[in-house]
Amino acid sequence: MSSLPNLVVSGCLLGEKVRYNGTHKHEPLIVELFKEQFNIVSICPEVEMGLGVPRPPMHLEKSENNSLLKVTHSTEDLTEVALSTSKRILDSLVFHGAILKSKSPSCGYKSVTLMGSHSMASGLFAQYIEDHNIPIIDENDLLDSSKVKNFQMKALSFFQKESL
Ligand code: SF4
Numbered sequence: 001m002s003s004l005p006n007l008v009v010s011g012c013l014l015g016e017k018v019r020y021n022g023t024h025k026h027e028p029l030i031v032e033l034f035k036e037q038f039n040i041v042s043i044c045p046e047v048e049m050g051l052g053v054p055r056p057p058m059h060l061e062k063s064e065n066n067s068l069l070k071v072t073h074s075t076e077d078l079t080e081v082a083l084s085t086s087k088r089i090l091d092s093l094v095f096h097g098a099i100l101k102s103k104s105p106s107c108g109y110k111s112v113t114l115m116g117s118h119s120m121a122s123g124l125f126a127q128y129i130e131d132h133n134i135p136i137i138d139e140n141d142l143l144d145s146s147k148v149k150n151f152q153m154k155a156l157s158f159f160q161k162e163s164l
Contacts, residue, residue, distance in 0.1 A: 003097035005159030007038035011047070012100065013017075013139055018044040022054045030099055033148060037156065041095060045106045045125040049078065049085045060105045060123065062116035065123045069105055069124050079124065082106065084130035090117045095134065096162065097155030100126050102138040109136045134158065 011018045011096070015026035034040060047053065057072045069078045100107040100123075108123040122130060129136055135154035141147040 004037065004039040005155055006041050006094060007034055007155065008041050008043050008093070008098040008100075010040040010099065010101040010104070011044035013042070013101055014042050016042060016044065016054055018047050020046070020053070020055050020057050025101060025139070027142065028061060029142045030139070033066045033142065034099075034152075037152065038097070041093065042094075043089060045082070045085055047090065049081050051078075058105045060112050060114050060121055062114050062121075067114060067121050067124065067127070077096045082124040083128065086125050089125075090128065090132060094162065096159040097151060098126075098129050098137075099142075100129075100136055100138050102140050107138075109138050111138060111140075 002010040009030055012025045013027045013030055017024045019025065031040065046055065056074065058069055058078065059069055059072050060067045061070050069082045070076065071078065073111050083118055100109050102108050102111040104123050106123040106125045109126045110122050112121050112123050126136060135151055135158060137151045138149060
């Protein structure tokens, strides 16, 4: 095991041009704030799903028991592949925290408009991570030092427990 905890970060926040339209959402604060204490690992779940760049936009839709990941202006349902990809990522990489891009139907953490309801939801990758009790924040939390500190403490404590 690495001597530092692994921190998964949405690839687009690290400046990688992996968004559906070939752009990024670089947030330089992430490396600045976390590079000393964490091993930063870039992941784009939609690229991991084999969707490529560019790709059609997607959204979350409400279903009876969960959220569905649908291609916008299409009937294509990518929920199963999103869930199996999330499982594959978690099975192959041990990580102790995640900084995820807000509002994305894959990465958004409690910030995604759920079509067919009046509520917000988490993207499918974010939801899968949360279900495994891995601490998450998004890029909007980075300006709040108490949220950053709290997140760092949770991720470090998760790492310490795993190392025992
Ligand atoms: S938000 Fe997530 S899925 Fe979308 S481009 Fe960024 S890393 Fe990829």
